[in-house]
Amino acid sequence: MAGKVIIDGNEAVGRGALLAGCKHFFGYPITPQNEIAEFFSRELPKIGGVYLQSEGETAAGFMLFGGTLAGARCMTATSSPGFSLMQEAISHMAVTEVPAVIVDVMRLGPGAGTTQQGQTDYRQATKGGGHGAYRSIVLAPYSVQEILDFTQWAFYLAEKYRILVIILTDFILGRMSELVDPKPLNFDHLPEKDWALVGKGKKGGKSKQILSGLMAPGGIPGYFSHQIEKYNRIAETETKYETCLTDDAELLLVAYGSSARSSQDAVDMAREKGIKVGLLRPITLWPFPQKAVKELGARIGNILVVEDSPGELVEDVQASAGDSARVSLLNILARHNPGPQGLIFPERILKEVKSLL
């Protein structure tokens, strides 16, 4: 128990960021991420940092871009409509390769949608919402402890590869409280930020000019070959997932984030009844654990994707599994209640599992 605290997922973002040395936060209020902004507005002035409430999410995105361009560890947090507004800035971050971190606490649906639970931004986060064929690393925690840890990990990955890292949580993960160990994580040595705009006096008089266009040496092929090489390296090195009870499984559940929590419960309930079900939980949504899905899919032959969405994750699962496994989907229509409070309960998942075996 020593040193452990009970906090919600949104506060875990803040605590994780402070442990990672993040001193600047630019953001705009939106439900259900407000506790993150409130945490930073309270804590950053104490350590000589900056909390700046912007004039909107487009500005917050560009402020994050500017602060990161200037070499500082900074971040923003938002929720789905705000994340849409940040896509322009994200595209500029991609071409300039600045190592920014954004938390997207998803809420449901297009437009204003609801302010409550949903997982309807998988495709936007993983396939990029902005223009220009770029990639961002997408981390999908499923507990408050993971939110705290992954926020630290996000800064490391961002700076290691000079890439945007998106932490994709949702209403449930952001607002639920759990016992966590707020410990700092240690990562490898990171490269110097010799590209950052800090004023040439701090760099021995050598100035740096950065353009938001394809100005890499080698022209257009130079730019894209560098990006392809980088994305391949990330996919080879950083793809992360977790499996549970897959060795003897006759059916494989695939789910991420809050749906993975329900799925985990469904696995436990099924095992008590002697039903052989396992779980594969992608932790990096991009890079997606294609190989693991393919291998487990081929061995088990029967996959059920559970997601609180009409069906987005299922597309990556189908593409990875190919013809080697039957892929079924339990989607948002399986919620227990037609209102915005609806959820896919473990009992409903178990019922679906039984019908597939």
Next chain:
Amino acid sequence: MTKKEITKEVVCEPPRTRLQSIPIMNCPGCHYGIIIRMICEVIEELGIEDRTIGLGGGGCTGFWTMYFDLDMYGGVHGPGLAIATAIKRVHPDSIVFAAQGDGEMGAIGLGYFMAATLRGEKITTIFLNNACFGTTGGQMAPTTLLGMRTTTTTQGRDPKITGFPFHGAELAASMKGTAYSARMSVHTPANRQKAKKALKTAFEKQIAGVGFSIVEFLSACPVNWHLGPKECLDFIENQMIAEYPLGEFKNVDYIEHLSDG
């Protein structure tokens, strides 16, 4: 006929903060070259080149990134003042300037501009007013004069359809967080002297931590105005200044609750 011997003598070196590896790529008769040199001279005279971070915008000022031997970023159209805000907040000891075009101040970037002045950001804005969208081929801008023909107002700008010209310097002067706001022109030597003084004052306000500072430059766009360089000077003198009067609109040394010290 005796050949007259030509002797070459350097009478004026280029500013050391003007990167010589890249030629100025603006059209003949464009005033950006004059303004770029002016920025270099002011930064050198103030001794701030080691801690200056500059931003170009989208369009023609995007290329400004490559002209300065300073830490520079450019190429995005609109949010320059949001980016400048963050750089200044992250490095309060730096001097941050942003070169912004007509759309960046009066259209797509108007919100960022107003918000930066509302917050009294201690940054210096260089607003290039050439009454059109230059890079994209001469479309109407917020600053286009009434009756002026552009590729999107071929019968002349009609305020019933597109409203009235945008007065950035006056607007900035009306904001509490603004320390300095002026509109200048570089179309005559006398005006160039005044403009340089104004630009220097704008940077000095930032150095002293007083508040937001802005200099709006009237600037010729011969290609899109369909005028020769000399005719452009006349157009500025007779048409542009009639709509956009020159001068200082605000100049204060202290803003309560905002200024340093």
